[in-house]
Amino acid sequence: MSRGGRGGFGGRGGLKGATWEQDEGLEAEARKIRQNTGVKIGLFPEHPTGANVKKPKPLTAREKCQIRHLKTLLEQIHRGPLYSQPTKRNVDNPIKIFGEDQFNAQYGSDKKATMDPFTEGVETYSDRYAPPKNLVPKLSGRPFNNRLFPEELWSTLNGEDENVNRQKTLIQNGSRSRQKLKDPASKKTDILARIDAMTAGEEDLDELDEDEQEEEPVDDDFDDDELGDDYNAEQYFENGDDDDDGDAGGEDDY
Amino acid sequence: MSRSQNAVELCALLVDETYGELTSRIFTILLRRGKLPISEISRHTRLGPKATRNGLAVLIQQNLVYYHTGKTGPTFYEANDGAAYALARSGKVIEFVESRYGAFARDVVQNLFLFGHTKVSDLAEAYASQQKQAAKGKSNGHSAANGVNAHTNGNIGSGGHMDGLLVELLELGLIEPVVQRMFRNPADIKDELELDITTNEIAGGSIKGSSKKKEQLHGILDERLKRIEAEDREWRSKVLKRPSNGVLTNGVNGSSKKRRLSHGDSVNGDHNCEDDGTRLDVGYSSFLKQNKSPNLVIRINHEKCAVLLRNSQLVEAVKNRLGDTTSQVYAELLKHLEKKIPKCAYGTTEDEYQDRPTISTRDIASSLSKSVNASLGIGKTIGEGAKSGEVAGVKLGSPPLNRKRKAGDLEGSGSEDEDDPPINGNGTSHEVDHDGDDVFADAPAVKPPKRPKVTFQDKLPEPEGLHSREDRIYHIKQHMALLADDQFGFVKREADGQGSWSVNFQKVIKKIQEAEIDKLVLEMFGPAGHRLVRMLRQLGKLDEKQLKDITLMKQKDIRTKLAEMQLSGWVDIQEVPKDASRGANNNRVIFLWFFDNERCSLLVLDQTYKSMSRLLHRLEVERRRAKSVLELTHRSDVRDKPPDEYLSPASLNELHAFQDREEMLLGQLGRLDDIVGIFKDY
Numbered sequence: 027m028s029r030g031g032r033g034g035f036g037g038r039g040g041l042k043g044a045t046w047e048q049d050e051g052l053e054a055e056a057r058k059i060r061q062n063t064g065v066k067i068g069l070f071p072e073h074p075t076g077a078n079v080k081k082p083k084p085l086t087a088r089e090k091c092q093i094r095h096l097k098t099l100l101e102q103i104h105r106g107p108l109y110s111q112p113t114k115r116n117v118d119n120p121i122k123i124f125g126e127d128q129f130n131a132q133y134g135s136d137k138k139a140t141m142d143p144f145t146e147g148v149e150t151y152s153d154r155y156a157p158p159k160n161l162v163p164k165l166s167g168r169p170f171n172n173r174l175f176p177e178e179l180w181s182t183l184n185g186e187d188e189n190v191n192r193q194k195t196l197i198q199n200g201s202r203s204r205q206k207l208k209d210p211a212s213k214k215t216d217i218l219a220r221i222d223a224m225t226a227g228e229e230d231l232d233e234l235d236e237d238e239q240e241e242e243p244v245d246d247d248f249d250d251d252e253l254g255d256d257y258n259a260e261q262y263f264e265n266g267d268d269d270d271d272g273d274a275g276g277e278d279d280y
Numbered sequence: 281m282s283r284s285q286n287a288v289e290l291c292a293l294l295v296d297e298t299y300g301e302l303t304s305r306i307f308t309i310l311l312r313r314g315k316l317p318i319s320e321i322s323r324h325t326r327l328g329p330k331a332t333r334n335g336l337a338v339l340i341q342q343n344l345v346y347y348h349t350g351k352t353g354p355t356f357y358e359a360n361d362g363a364a365y366a367l368a369r370s371g372k373v374i375e376f377v378e379s380r381y382g383a384f385a386r387d388v389v390q391n392l393f394l395f396g397h398t399k400v401s402d403l404a405e406a407y408a409s410q411q412k413q414a415a416k417g418k419s420n421g422h423s424a425a426n427g428v429n430a431h432t433n434g435n436i437g438s439g440g441h442m443d444g445l446l447v448e449l450l451e452l453g454l455i456e457p458v459v460q461r462m463f464r465n466p467a468d469i470k471d472e473l474e475l476d477i478t479t480n481e482i483a484g485g486s487i488k489g490s491s492k493k494k495e496q497l498h499g500i501l502d503e504r505l506k507r508i509e510a511e512d513r514e515w516r517s518k519v520l521k522r523p524s525n526g527v528l529t530n531g532v533n534g535s536s537k538k539r540r541l542s543h544g545d546s547v548n549g550d551h552n553c554e555d556d557g558t559r560l561d562v563g564y565s566s567f568l569k570q571n572k573s574p575n576l577v578i579r580i581n582h583e584k585c586a587v588l589l590r591n592s593q594l595v596e597a598v599k600n601r602l603g604d605t606t607s608q609v610y611a612e613l614l615k616h617l618e619k620k621i622p623k624c625a626y627g628t629t630e631d632e633y634q635d636r637p638t639i640s641t642r643d644i645a646s647s648l649s650k651s652v653n654a655s656l657g658i659g660k661t662i663g664e665g666a667k668s669g670e671v672a673g674v675k676l677g678s679p680p681l682n683r684k685r686k687a688g689d690l691e692g693s694g695s696e697d698e699d700d701p702p703i704n705g706n707g708t709s710h711e712v713d714h715d716g717d718d719v720f721a722d723a724p725a726v727k728p729p730k731r732p733k734v735t736f737q738d739k740l741p742e743p744e745g746l747h748s749r750e751d752r753i754y755h756i757k758q759h760m761a762l763l764a765d766d767q768f769g770f771v772k773r774e775a776d777g778q779g780s781w782s783v784n785f786q787k788v789i790k791k792i793q794e795a796e797i798d799k800l801v802l803e804m805f806g807p808a809g810h811r812l813v814r815m816l817r818q819l820g821k822l823d824e825k826q827l828k829d830i831t832l833m834k835q836k837d838i839r840t841k842l843a844e845m846q847l848s849g850w851v852d853i854q855e856v857p858k859d860a861s862r863g864a865n866n867n868r869v870i871f872l873w874f875f876d877n878e879r880c881s882l883l884v885l886d887q888t889y890k891s892m893s894r895l896l897h898r899l900e901v902e903r904r905r906a907k908s909v910l911e912l913t914h915r916s917d918v919r920d921k922p923p924d925e926y927l928s929p930a931s932l933n934e935l936h937a938f939q940d941r942e943e944m945l946l947g948q949l950g951r952l953d954d955i956v957g958i959f960k961d962y
Contacts, residue, residue: 052843059840085947088375093946095378095390096371102394103298108338110300130326133305155915162302162331163338168395169402171577174463175340176347176355178318182333 105157107164283361286889288312291364293896298367299338302327306335307344310359317354342396343579346465358465366582368892368953371946373585376592377454385445389454389580397458397579404442446578453622454588456581461508473504583623590624590785590962591615593954597792598770602762605656609759610770612648613639617783624785624962638780641760645753654755658762768792789962790877796958797880801850808833809841813851816875821854823872842873849883851875885959892952899945906938 085093103109113133123129170183288311296304309324310316316324322332336357339345344363349355370393378386391403449455461469477500591614599607620637648654760781763770768791774780794817802810815831816822824842828835845851856870903910909931913919918926923935 052840055836055840056844059837082944082948082951085943089947089950090943091378092371092375092950093943094371095374095386096946096950097942099370099374099390099393100298102390104300106394108299108341110302110335112296112301114301126324130305130324133301152915155917156911157914157916157919160300163300163334165334165337168341169399170337170341171397171399171575174397174458174460174577175337176349178355179333179337179340182330182337 107160107166107168110161110163111159113161283311284886284889286886286893287361290889290893290896291359291361293893294367295344295364297896297899299342299344302331302335303338303344306332307339307359307364310345310357311361315356315358317356319354321357340463343462346463346468348464348468360465363582365956366585368949369582369585369589372589372950372953373454373580376585376588377449381445381448384441385449388442388445389449392455392578392580397577400443400446400576400578403578407442450578452619453581453584455578456584458577458579469508470501470505474501477501477504586624586957586961587618587621589957590789591618593792593957593962594770594785594788597768597788598763601766601768605652605654605658606759606762608652609644609648609654609756610763612644613760613771613781614783616643616647621785636782636784638774638782640778640780641753641757642779644760645749645756648752648756654752654759658755658758785962789958792958793881794877796955797877797884800884801845804848805841805845805850808837809845809850812838812841812845813875816851816873817877821872821874823870827873850880852879881959885956888952888955888959892949892956895945895949895952899942902938902941902945906934909934910938 123132165183172180172183175183288308291311292304292308295307305325305327306321309321313320313324318329318332318336321327321336322329325332327335336345339357340347342363344360346358346360347355348358374386374390374393377389388403388407391406392398395403395406446455450457474497477497591611594614595607595611598610616639617637645654757779760771764773764781768788769784770788771781772784774782798810798814801813805813811831811833812827815827819830822830824835824838828838831838842851846853851873854872854874856872858868858870909927912927912931913923913935924932927935
């Protein structure tokens with residue numbers, strides 16, 4: 027990122043001569059000066075509310091336009107198949123993160139394990155309109171140029187190489203899904219297409235599970251197959267609640 | 281390349297904001313850990329293989345990740361933080377495209393952002409389907425006046441229209457054809473070449489110690505890199521069947537034709553333009569034929585985007601310093617230059633500097649929009665002028681006098697310019713009357729004292745008929761002089777006798793950086809701190825005592841201020857011992873204060889990254905607060921209707937409050953991005 031290759035120097039850390047100790051003399055001096063110039067001093071700087079905070083100048087028409095475009099773009103991406111929904115556990119009071127393990131631990135929680143049964147447990151009719159929650163980006167919705175990807179990902183991309191046409195209809199329906207919801211005729215075909223996609227997706231999963239057995243076993247939050255390891259008590263507690271999150275969540279939508 | 285913690289955080293947040301959590305997690309690990317194969321990514325992120333692979337596919341599709349497969353062994357993936365940062369700029373790029381090429385182009389570019397790299401055919405197809413659906417939506421009676429739909433419903437042209445647009449954008453370089461090489465880290469490519477050269481071409485293998493061999497290596501390396509780039513360009517021009525330096529838009533061609541009709545003297549350039557126009561058509565249709573089945577893969581070229589955004593930043597700076605009209609002239613100049621500048625760092629090497637793009641006043645005059653009144657915004661001095669130091673005399677000149685002089689000036693310069701090139705090397709000798717000299721000498725009215733009264737013409741009523749072409753050129757020349765004489769040195773006069781101009785971007789940007797740092801220092805440390813910093817910058821390293829004498833401040837004040845600034849890293853001390861024994865005896869050591877622009881740039885950059893990521897955090901918090909109403913608006917049955925149709929007044933208020941905040945946060949993000957641009961990319 028930083029050109030000079032010495033990115034990390036900020037604030038006081040990198041300065042010679044500056045220590046973490048408070049410099050009493052300096053503070054006293056600064057206080058005196060502030061008194062002389064008539065600035066109020068307290069233990070802390072004034073709270074930046076109301077009149078104390080400086081307001082940025084209002085946005086120009088051009089900036090507004092830029093923001094509008096950015097928002098539109100983001101919204102379209104979020105509606106598209108490549109966006110993956112957050113699975114963070116503690117959204118409201120995030121803990122301080124000290125390492126990779128902790129960092130990873132905050133993700134991949136199961137909604138069912140942490141939900142509040144009084145407010146969100148009951149399914150409602152309007153839930154069917156809720157936007158789909160992709161935990162894993164859906165690649166089936168896009169044509170890819172395999173040649174531009176590394177070979178080891180081809181199997182992932184190519185899951186449905188044999189029926190390219192269906193893919194293309196899926197793009198068109200998928201990326202513009204709001205349109206089809208308005209139209210009952212296209213809805214039906216779309217549902218059919220989705221069922222198609224579902225079955226294809228399951229085949230995918232089977233393939234992938236084979237893949238997985240070859241690789242080293244990893245702690246897997248998104249995979250729904252535990253490889254027959256049912257009696258492993260530790261895994262039961264570590265992993266049991268994560269069982270069927272990705273794909274079961276998907277099934278609910280269909 | 282090491283990145284600061286804040287930069288890493290910002291990139292991760294941007295990816296998270298755009299493509300979601302999974303991709304962001306993978307991206308973060310790649311940023312933190314460098315190159316990794318898939319299995320390692322899985323291990324570090326604790327993600328399943330399917331999730332990892334899908335995530336990587338998305339990242340590669342959007343070019344957020346480089347990959348490389350060696351001859352043996354696994355494929356390694358590496359984060360491309362430049363592309364991640366560019367996500368923050370997408371709004372600006374789309375806005376730029378819209379303002380120049382219209383709504384249709386905006387949709388195309390937006391789709392490109394959406395899809396990452398795409399085949400032209402796929403893009404066209406997605407487009408056609410959108411069009412169909414939009415039409416359907418209309419016939420179903422949905423007024424698609426809001427949000428996303430409004431965009432797609434704009435004037436969607438035919439496929440041919442789109443191809444034409446794509447050619448145009450390719451010409452400009454805003455989109456680029458994708459080749460395999462782009463998926464590798466450029467630094468990697470260089471390293472590999474270097475290795476290759478050392479083993480194969482330079483005898484003896486090791487280059488350590490011998491500077492001659494090193495030089496040789498660099499020579500060969502540069503050559504090879506250039507060859508690769510040239511291959512790229514060749515390929516591009518093969519596709520386009522056109523010389524790359526031609527004038528491309530019809531608007532320009534049209535105006536040049538008009539110019540020739542209205543005016544007898546045809547410069548060679550006009551013929552060229554004309555030729556280019558016809559060739560464009562030929563190349564264009566052949567391009568269409570070739571690429572009807574195209575496997576041409578294109579994507580947004582972020583480097584070029586930075587060039588375009590830099591231009592708008594420069595225009596903004598000119599607007600603030602010199603005024604509106606001058607900035608419009610400058611914008612026109614930059615528009616001419618931008619086609620020849622592939623990336624912001626262009627022009628730093630000796631060779632590139634040699635053939636830096638130039639532009640003549642005449643070309644600017646011919647392509648400048650007729651709606652721009654070039655005669656505005658130029659300050660005029662009345663009377664004999666300051667060069668001779670004569671302040672008295674005609675200093676109380678009245679507007680009528682000025683106008684009269686003006687009229688004479690027009691006729692005079694008009695007849696003169698008819699035959700000769702407008703400016704020669706010095707740029708001043710063709711002024712007909714003595715006032716011309718004054719304008720050139722005094723126009724950038726920065727040095728205030730001893731100045732005859734300056735009046736601005738803006739208010740004077742000018743009959744439109746007076747603005748002949750020569751007049752216009754004359755005015756534009758004055759604007760150019762204004763730009764050249766400014767402290768920032770926005771343009772540079774070329775000494776080729778043709779009256780052409782070039783821009784030394786690096787220098788201008790450096791000036792803007794300094795101004796930006798000054799602004800920040802003034803804000804944070806008050807006038808005293810600002811004064812000290814400027815002194816230190818101007819005079820280099822200074823002892824405290826000297827500083828006291830020069831700044832005319834009390835030593836106590838200086839000391840406090842400097843200490844304050846040192847604590848936050850803006851200035852620093854250097855210790856110079858007079859003899860070998862340092863430390864204990866303090867009077868034998870000289871302490872010099874200094875201020876380093878480079879260092880402060882890094883400081884500003886880092887802090888800007890930090891505030892940007894905090895803005896994104898804040899946005900997330902605001903979203904959570906407004907969650908209940910946002911969930912409603914995201915429901916698939918209502919998300920395309922205007923919210924006031926289905927929301928209760930209370931929740932509508934809540935939604936608007938949120939939208940205001942979101943706008944504010946994103947707006948601030950955009951402004952900070954400008955700063956990042958100034959200090960890093962431009």
